[in-house]
Amino acid sequence: xxxxxxxxxxxxxxxxxxxxxxxxxxxxxxxxxxxxxxxxxxxxxxxxxxxxxxxxxxxxxxxxxxxxxxxxxxxxxxxxxxxxxxxxxxxxxxxxxxxxxxxxxxxxxxxxxxxxxxxxxxxxxxxxxxxxxxxxxxxxxxxxxxxxxxxxxxxxxxxxxxxxxxxxxxxx
Amino acid sequence: xxxxxxxxxxxxxxxxxxxxxxxxxxxxxxxxxxxxxxxxxxxxxxxxxxxxxxxxxxxxxxxxxxxxxxxxxxxxxxxxxxxxxxxxxxxxxxxxxxxxxxxxxxxxxxxxxxxxxxxxxxxxxxxxxxxxxxxxxxxxxxxxxxxxxxxxxxxxxxxxxxxxxxxxxxxxxxxxxxxxxxxxxxxxxxxxxxxxxxxxxxxxxxxxxxxxxxxxxx
Amino acid sequence: xxxxxxxxxxxxxxxxxxxxxxxxxxxxxxxxxxxxxxxxxxxxxxxxxxxxxxxxxxxxxxxxxxxxxxxxxxxxxxxxxxxxxxxxxxxxxxxxxxxxxxxxxxxxxxxxxxxxxxxxxxxxxxxxxxxxxxxxxxxxxxxxxxxxxxxxxxxxxxxxxxxxxxxxxxxxxxxxxxxxxxxxxxxxxxxxxxxxxxxxxxxxxxxxxxxxxxxxxxxxxxxxxxxxxxxxxxxxxxxxxxxxxxxxxxxxxxxxxxxxxxxxxxxxxxxxxxxxxxxxxxxxxxxxxxxxxxxxxxxxxxxxxxxxxxxxxxxxxxxxxxxxxxxxxxxxxxxxxxxxxxxxxxxxxxxxxxxxxxxxxxxxxxxxxxxxxxxxxxxxxxxxxxxxxxxxx
Numbered sequence: 152x153x154x155x156x157x158x159x160x161x162x163x164x165x166x167x168x169x170x171x172x173x174x175x176x177x178x179x180x181x182x183x184x185x186x187x188x189x190x191x192x193x194x195x196x197x198x199x200x201x202x203x204x205x206x207x208x209x210x211x212x213x214x215x216x217x218x219x220x221x222x223x224x225x226x227x228x229x230x231x232x233x234x235x236x237x238x239x240x241x242x243x244x245x246x247x248x249x250x251x252x253x254x255x256x257x258x259x260x261x262x263x264x265x266x267x268x269x270x271x272x273x274x275x276x277x278x279x280x281x282x283x284x285x286x287x288x289x290x291x292x293x294x295x296x297x298x299x300x301x302x303x304x305x306x307x308x309x310x311x312x313x314x315x316x317x318x319x320x321x322x323x
Numbered sequence: 324x325x326x327x328x329x330x331x332x333x334x335x336x337x338x339x340x341x342x343x344x345x346x347x348x349x350x351x352x353x354x355x356x357x358x359x360x361x362x363x364x365x366x367x368x369x370x371x372x373x374x375x376x377x378x379x380x381x382x383x384x385x386x387x388x389x390x391x392x393x394x395x396x397x398x399x400x401x402x403x404x405x406x407x408x409x410x411x412x413x414x415x416x417x418x419x420x421x422x423x424x425x426x427x428x429x430x431x432x433x434x435x436x437x438x439x440x441x442x443x444x445x446x447x448x449x450x451x452x453x454x455x456x457x458x459x460x461x462x463x464x465x466x467x468x469x470x471x472x473x474x475x476x477x478x479x480x481x482x483x484x485x486x487x488x489x490x491x492x493x494x495x496x497x498x499x500x501x502x503x504x505x506x507x508x509x510x511x512x513x514x515x516x517x518x519x520x521x522x523x524x525x526x527x528x529x530x531x532x533x534x535x536x537x538x539x540x541x
Numbered sequence: 542x543x544x545x546x547x548x549x550x551x552x553x554x555x556x557x558x559x560x561x562x563x564x565x566x567x568x569x570x571x572x573x574x575x576x577x578x579x580x581x582x583x584x585x586x587x588x589x590x591x592x593x594x595x596x597x598x599x600x601x602x603x604x605x606x607x608x609x610x611x612x613x614x615x616x617x618x619x620x621x622x623x624x625x626x627x628x629x630x631x632x633x634x635x636x637x638x639x640x641x642x643x644x645x646x647x648x649x650x651x652x653x654x655x656x657x658x659x660x661x662x663x664x665x666x667x668x669x670x671x672x673x674x675x676x677x678x679x680x681x682x683x684x685x686x687x688x689x690x691x692x693x694x695x696x697x698x699x700x701x702x703x704x705x706x707x708x709x710x711x712x713x714x715x716x717x718x719x720x721x722x723x724x725x726x727x728x729x730x731x732x733x734x735x736x737x738x739x740x741x742x743x744x745x746x747x748x749x750x751x752x753x754x755x756x757x758x759x760x761x762x763x764x765x766x767x768x769x770x771x772x773x774x775x776x777x778x779x780x781x782x783x784x785x786x787x788x789x790x791x792x793x794x795x796x797x798x799x800x801x802x803x804x805x806x807x808x809x810x811x812x813x814x815x816x817x818x819x820x821x822x823x824x825x826x827x828x829x830x831x832x833x834x835x836x837x838x839x840x841x842x843x844x845x846x847x848x849x850x851x852x853x854x855x856x857x858x859x860x861x862x863x864x865x866x867x868x869x870x871x872x873x874x875x876x877x878x879x880x881x882x883x884x885x886x887x888x889x890x891x892x893x894x895x896x897x898x899x900x901x902x903x904x905x906x907x908x909x910x911x912x913x914x915x916x917x918x919x920x921x922x923x924x925x926x927x928x929x930x931x932x933x934x
Contacts, residue, residue: 351863352866352867354866494607
């Protein structure tokens with residue numbers, strides 16, 4: 152009884168005992184590592200700037216097989232390094248982050264959006280390419296440290312590529 | 324395993340239990356957990372000896388499980404001499420050995436009293452269809468009761484001498500053994516518009532049959 | 542010997558059951574069959590027991606499993622080694638990080654991978670925090686099983702939430718960590734994590750004192766747990782009981798001490814043992830274990846070295862361990878959690894087996910309950926501490 156009374160009074164007087172968050176008026180502050188469902192990162196242009204090259208490694212590695220990719224083809228029927236279809240079924244996705252880990256192009260990252268409920272349990276839960284594409288700035292806003300590290304790695308890769316190209320040009 | 328090698332345990336078992344068939348199966352991997360294959364005829368006596376021998380005292384059956392080994396063909400390159408047109412030639416040749424399929428029950432035994440282990444004990448059935456009975460070790464190790472039921476449920480090994488051998492996880496009228504390598508899963512999924520190609524195909528086929536499917540998702 | 546009946550149902554008369562035992566059961570008495578569960582707040586999930594009663598005394602109890610069965614082992618044999626890691630979170634969803642460790646340890650044994658020192662420390666810290674989470678919520682559930690709805694559970698969950706916040710900032714998810722990898726951990730600790738963890742650990746003794754003063758001397762708790770469901774030591778060993786339930790019967794067997802896996806030999810802690818093996822011992826041993834866990838956490842949080850958290854040589858994708866097999870086990874909060882893997886040198890395990898402590902601890906449930914009252918079944922089941930995600934897999 153004494154302990155109950157102590158906790159009861161503390162819940163009015165001590166700020167650290169007030170642990171209930173008044174959602175939805177008050178949104179919780181998510182830690183940087185928080186993950187929910189994946190999204191695709193693009194630089195600058197949402198269509199051409201998509202980092203995904205449709206290599207399908209994530210589709211293969213996804214444990215519950217919730218990713219579905221069809222590669223884009225140009226008018227001659229040759230494959231283009233772009234996904235034509237990129238669907239993630241978030242009713243199957245279990246937020247394990249393995250797609251993020253295996254992606255060699257840093258194209259797929261974990262989102263923190265959690266208000267995803269819908270009235271239909273079919274179509275709204277399949278996120279297509281358009282819905283999944285989000286800008287690099289958005290990525291910076293949810294995972295600042297991780298995004299900065301990724302940008303540094305990508306910049307280095309680009310520099311090395313440019314350097315190789317220059318060297319090749321000089322040789323020829 | 325401190326001081327007791329699997330080989331010395333095998334020797335002790337052979338000494339103590341007459342007519343015991345014990346064979347050492349080496350483990351090729353880095354874990355180095357060798358196992359003992361024991362004959363089904365004397366399995367209960369051997370288990371009781373392993374449990375009660377004051378030096379071994381494997382009094383705790385930690386893990387009991389089944390493994391399915393369907394019939395397979397092992398290809399091996401061997402050097403063989405061959406007589407071709409009266410000449411003796413030495414050449415390499417691929418020899419195919421057919422290993423008949425069997426089911427295996429694997430027991431991991433530890434000693435709580437002497438704090439050593441694991442000792443891996445294997446029992447093998449004659450084949451995968453008709454000759455699938457093994458002696459139950461539940462009378463020796465009570466802790467094997469539910470696990471042997473699970474092996475019976477998922478692999479179909481019948482344990483002779485088990486006090487209450489029923490399916491554990493699947494329902495009673497279920498016919499197949501789901502953990503066998505040749506098990507085909509059912510295709511009566513509820514239609515879900517997932518990008519599981521194979522699953523979706525099967526579900527569509529099934530629902531086309533009974534005429535109550537939702538049709539093409541596109 | 543009792544041959545399995547074709548329908549699979551137990552014999553209708555419990556007196557024919559080979560293991561039938563009870564205190565003064567009159568075979569002419571009218572038996573009442575009660576189906577407890579599968580949906581009952583005190584069965585901790587979809588767990589069902591067929592109980593035969595003589596008055597209020599239990600004369601037979603048959604657990605029925607499988608309501609949550611999803612054949613985890615078969616799924617794991619169809620995905621890569623890495624792909625099974627997130628599924629291990631969902632076995633015992635209170636202790637995802639100990640499950641991760643057990644699976645990672647089994648694959649490391651199978652493939653011969655080493656773990657850097659910092660990762661070993663992180664594994665010990667997260668797994669011991671998991672033990673705190675599990676035992677704390679156990680106390681809450683246990684007391685609600687005995688009828689103390691709400692209060693204790695809420696106190697326990699308040700404390701548990703502090704640790705889950707730590708897990709969230711480290712792994713990204715409160716309960717489904719998916720954190721450990723073969724040869725280390727997925728990512729390093731975020732800045733400030735250690736200070737936060739130290740704060741939680743330092744605040745824990747006060748909470749434990751509060752809980753203990755609520756529970757330990759409470760008259761109702763004592764009368765409902767003492768001398769109920771006694772388990773003698775030899776029976777516990779033969780029945781493969783593990784974890785706190787085994788130690789409550791006085792058997793000194795803690796895998797952290799016996800196998801000394803990871804870096805547990807660097808920490809000084811004792812293994813608490815019970816004297817009687819009744820429900821009260823099984824309840825109180827969790828308090829003692831939590832206090833010992835704090836003794837591991839404090840030096841671990843102090844001494845954790847800098848360095849990498851992953852073995853750079855270890856492959857995650859397309860891991861093909863050499864042919865062979867391995868069994869690795871850890872002392873999970875509920876008992877011995879083991880993973881048995883057979884590799885055929887392909888990228889998927891040939892055989893993947895979980896040794897679930899929750900299921901195997903239930904082997905002796907019938908023996909514990911026979912002769913007790915029907916109301917005590919819930920208390921006994923509560924003290925065994927099961928999670929159905931692991932029982933049914």
